[in-house]
Amino acid sequence: MLLNDVFQKHPAEKTAFIFKDQFTTYGEFRKKVLDWAVFLQSLGVKRGDRVGLFSKNSPDFVAAYFAIVKAGGIVVPFNFQLIAPEVAYIVQDTGMEILITRSKLDIGQALQDLGWEKELKQITFDEMAAPLGAKLIEYDMKESDPAVIIYTSGTTGRPKGAMLSQGNVVHNTEDFMAIIPVSENDVGLCVLPMYHGFGWNCSIVMNLYLGATMVVQETYQFGESMNLIKKYKINSMFGVPTMYQMFVKGAQPEDLAHFSYFISGGAALSRNLYDTFAEKFGQHVHEGYGLSEASPVVTCSRRNKTKQGSIGEPLPNVRVKLVDENFNEVPVGEVGELCVQGHNLMIGYWNRPKETAYALRDGWLHTEDLAYKDEDGMLFIVDRLKDMIISSGENVYPREVEEALMTHPDVKEAAVIGIPDKLRGQAICAYIVPEDGGIRDKRMIRKYLLSRIAAYKVPKEYIFCEQLPRNNTGKVLKKVLRQQAVEDLINRK
DSSP, rough: OOGGTTTTTSTTTOOOOOOOEEEEHHHHHHHHHHHHHHHHHHHTTTTTOOOEEEEEOHHHHHHHHHHHHHHHHHEEEOOTTTTHHHHHHHHHHOOOOEEEESSSOHHHHHHHHTTEEEEEEEEGGGOOOOTOOOOOOOOOOOOTTTEEEEEOTTSSSOEEEEEEEEEHHHHHHHHHTSSSOOOOEEHHHHHHHOOOIIIIIIIIHHHHHHHHEEESSSOOHHHHHHHHHHHOOEEEEEEEEHHHHHHHHOOOOGGGGTSEEEEEEOOOOOOOHHHHHHHHOOOOOOOOEEEEGGGEEEEEEEETTTOOOOBBEOOTTTTEEEEESSBBBOOTTTEEEEEEEEEEEEETTTTOOHHHHHGGGGEEEEEEEEEEEOOSSSSSEEESSEEEEEETTTOOHHHHHHHHHHHSTEEEEEEEEEOOOOTEEEEEEEEEEEEEEEOOOHHHHHHHHHHSSSSGGGGEEEEEOOOOOOOOOSSSSSSHHHHHHHHHHHHHO
């Protein structure tokens, strides 16, 4: 099945989206996708062309995504929190010539700084209309054709684009649907960002596949979410731990009593939150695990089989293996790297053959996450091989933040770590060794970083020190810093 096939057979009069009290039927949605696909082809979009999509959540985002694929293009969704230099890098890396957005971006200077010589045509949703009499050019599309390039943060400070095929997205959605109680009568809250694979597959593609109704929230605000839940009798949602923490603090049991399920991903669900949510609302939050390179869902706990701290079991048609450094499978209860195999694996990284070969070596996707399996087959994530921080569901790689810090004239050295945070899961903490005579002003450094990286990547905490702990080869000992950070922050207060 192709991506655009998933919503073709539902009744035209059925409500597909509710957004800011505006209703869109499946018939209206299908017409908009077709019209916008014809429009894109009239602009010159051909099979395989990369087309950017930059917007907060809305039905227009969804229509534009499917229209790009229907026109033969490949979607490049942007995290709308990125700033101009970060957007410009992705534009240059993909060679896109068209960017669809709610309102046009001021990125001309950033593109010039990269030596960009092509013209980037920015088109707003309001400008998209099929020319009179124009017809769609129908390509002979296959499930193996690329549909989307999702950029993930890179440990070298440069993000990589994971290419997913139409079949990757559709089959991963089907496998996920097979293990949760879903129905065409569901009314789902779509609050996860649509640029993210978790939000896209689980909140959007799955509900479109079912013919369910989606209530779209532009960005997450707890009070608005509660109003929408009550007003439209929402009965299902996918979220990150921060959202469920807010339910525990601000919702009453009767507010959520009609929900069929709650599923969490994007960051680790704390054991305390797992227990307190179930105690208050009478249902466990089901935790899942995934990554962009796996389309994205790999595992999820089942309705009648959950365990505190567990990410559940693999989806149908997805295989996992826990291996040691020699790729030997480790016994039950022992920690190994989590590797994945199945029809959910990415095509590869855009224009990164070496990184692709490394990530997909031995015919398996190496996640670089450490996990163990218990006697019941339940999986538990232990740690990450690399030092990625997940804060409020967003992936942040310390190296990128460190590189931005090191460009400040008063910073001699910097190391960035994740520290426990009840609301965010993890908060970002920067250890800084100032230059001799350098100013130790965390507000000034924060302001400096906000002009260079997205706000969600900017550290919350700043600790100035005389030197960083290192091993005998000069590598910064981040494990030591993580242990030290709690004491340093207590002493500072």
